Amino acid sequence: MHIHLSNARDKPIYEQITIQLIEAILANKLHAGDALSSIRALAKDLKISVMTTKCAYADIERDGFIKTVAGKGSFVTERNQNFLRKELLRQLEEHLQKAVKIAKTAGLSNEKLQELLSLIVEVDN
Structure with a gap:
């Protein structure tokens, strides 16, 4: 999955990541059990700070779309x-x-x- 970011948009970068990942999950582009890129790997790929990706993942996890397992990564959850x-x-x-x-x-x-x-x-x- 490719994430497109723009500084010209009215939403902060972490929110753009959050929206695009949630949309991918809702559109079944990402399925239950699928692993997401690590926070560090995604930050490196997007050329942004680790804190930005960490905020996005925290929001997505708070909303119940992913579950983070220490030492293993973040995975798409079954959707309610x-x-x-x-x-x-x-x-x-x-x-x-x-x-x-x-x-x-x-x-x-x-x-x-x-x-x-x-x-x-x-x-x-």
Whole structure:
């Protein structure tokens, strides 16, 4: 798995790592039992500080996506379906908020935005 970082983004580097690893787990690119790169190896690969990767791993572990075993590394955990649903809903809400902001900037009415969403849902089915 490759992580893309950018200093131009509005999120700190550790948060970019956290988001991308969680997205990889949610998208089944990383599976239960898979080992993550060590904190030091990831820091070296990304050319960032060890503390930055340590913060990212701590956040991911706090959220229950990975488990760290001393001397062995960090591994993807079995996902709790209720937590998975909540995380997906959180991501959906975040994307919809961005879409609403763009629609307002474009001068779209609520009705037009709802029509557009309905159309997208129809086409995607």
